[in-house]
Amino acid sequence: MSSDNKLLPKRIILVRHGESEGNLDTEAYTTTPDHKIQLTESGLLQAREAGARLRSLLSSNPSSPEWRVCFYVSPYDRTRSTLREIGRSFSRRRVIGVREECRIREQDFGNFQVKERMRATKKVRERFGRFFYRFPEGESAADVFDRVSSFLESLWRDIDMNRLHMNPTHELNFVIVSHGLTSRVFLMKWFKWTVEQFEALNNPGNSEIRVMELGQGGDYSLAIHHTEEELERWGLSPEMIADQKWRVNAHKGEWKEDCKWYFGDFFDHMADSDQESETDATEEDKLNLLTNTEDNNEELCS
Structure with a gap:
């Protein structure tokens, strides 16, 4: 790996929170603010298992024994609890930082949610489009995209300025403990997916892990850690999967000339x-x- 890539995180890992009371019963949102929704007992167990999987992944390379991890977490109770359980698998020396980050919180669906009205609202969203539909008193996925974009800018500044005071001999990993839609929007922004491609994506399961790993050329790809079958299950099209495979060996800053969604939809008769x-x-x-x-x-x- 080139010297330019030494301070880049080896992996950027997205983790959805464990099963919450709201996942189990949507009635919970009628009496409890979304940010106060707790994990279930099953959700706590899922989070601990996710921590064990993360530890196994980060320590799997014997040539990089001095790996470190930095956590970013949504301020919601269920994500904070998920991180707390994940942390049981790590020693203090391995964790170089934890930051609570409001910009990676859940999509805002409004305040206390009336069950029947929310059911009707979500039906309207399916007709309107999941990305642009804004919940009354809440947000659209497009709004989430804007704040996730801002978070990514801050993330890159932290890397560029080495604000984590990272030892270049250590292998750095970022773990972002967040929510389903927020994670999908993060990937959309990072890989420059279109709105149409976002609409086809499936939500990650509770405590599911999605790993963006740094290739030899300095680009990140989901296809290093995950199989083609997994990417298909997440809703990636054959073109998107081909792009992920290309990124495995692509050099940072390269442009994929045959990336159809940048040209075909706009210039179908271009000479x-x-x-x-x-x-x-x-x-x-x-x-x-x-x-x-x-x-x-x-x-x-x-």
């Missing part, structure tokens, strides 16, 4: 060369001139 483009433009000018001449003749004769 392959400047010469063809100029020829097409000349033919179009001739056609426009002929049409205008005919229109003018009609006006003179009328």
Whole structure:
């Protein structure tokens, strides 16, 4: 790995919180504020198991024994409790920092939620579109995208300025303990997925882990740690999976020329060369001139 990549985190890992009282029974939201919803006993166990899986993953490379981890966590009770259980698998020397980060909180669905009204509202969202629909008194996924984008800018500044005071001989890992939609939006922003691609994504399960790992060229990919079957199950299209596989060996800053969602949806008749483009433009000018001449003749004769 190049020296430019030494301070980059080896992995950026997204973890959804464990099963919550709201996941078990949506009635909980009618009497308890969303940020106060607690984990169930099953959710606490899921979080502890997630911690064991994380520890196993981070310590799996014998050539990098001096690995470290930095946690970012949503301020909601269920994410804080998830992190607390995850932390049981780590010693203090392995954790170089923990930051509570409001910008990675759950999508705001409003205040106390009336069950029947929320059910009707979610039906409207399915017709309107999950990304742009804004809940009354709450947020849209597009609003979440904006604050996650701001969080990512801060994350990169922390890396660039080495605010974590990271020893370059240590392998750095970021773990972001957050929520289902927030994690999907994070991936959307990072990999520049479109709104249409976001709409097809499936929510991660409780305490599910999604690993973005740094390739040799300095780009991150989901395809290093996860199988193609997993990516399909998450809702990634064949083109998105191919992009993840390309990123495994891509060099930081490279552009994937055949990335269909950047060109095909907008320029489906684009010429392959400047010469063809100029020829097409000349033919179009001739056609426009002929049409205008005919229109003018009609006006003179009328």
